[in-house]
Amino acid sequence: GAGVSQSPSNKVTEKGKDVELRCDPISGHTALYWYRQSLGQGLEFLIYFQGNSAPDKSGLPSDRFSAERTGGSVSTLTIQRTQQEDSAVYLCASSTLGGGAETQYFGPGTRLLVL
């Protein structure tokens, strides 16, 4: 079946512009995660959605970052007024029940470059 998909695969933007990154999780997966992966920094947790519960936003690095998940499926991560330090690979993952004990299935990521 279809895995997690993300779009765009690459994004180049100018400093100060807003960007939107999209994630389509595996159908039926109730949990969705966003991570950021930078060279030498590993995977950095950003936000977690589980069903209809309030999202865990504790990993968002600043108020320029926000995310929503519509209808319990597709999610969009928005970065406002992008900065050069936002350049990274943004990964989305989904799982069936939510929580680290379940296998997280990752998308291929969106490579963001802020000039």
Added chain:
Amino acid sequence: QKEVEQDPGPLSVPEGAIVSLNCTYSNSAFQYFMWYRQYSRKGPELLMYTYSSGNKEDGRFTAQVDKSSKYISLFIRDSQPSDSATYLCAMGDAGNNRKLIWGLGTSLAVNP
């Protein structure tokens, strides 16, 4: 000190070698431990999952957890060029919304 420490490498071995990858951690509440493999320009994929202490074997891969030492290992026997990837350890506990804490990843190259 980071909650999870992992040597980023890079590690380069000849084909057929035994590879040992390791992570140490500081949070004694961690109960489940995972190894993910990430190929270049791909997302990570789960390779091994272990709950609590002990060993788990799957083909050429063996995962070990030593909770007393707060140390986990992944062994790869008869390594193949297709094993060339970055290996990330991840761990978590039942609390804290069950978020995973990730190592930096170790880059492995298996040379034919």
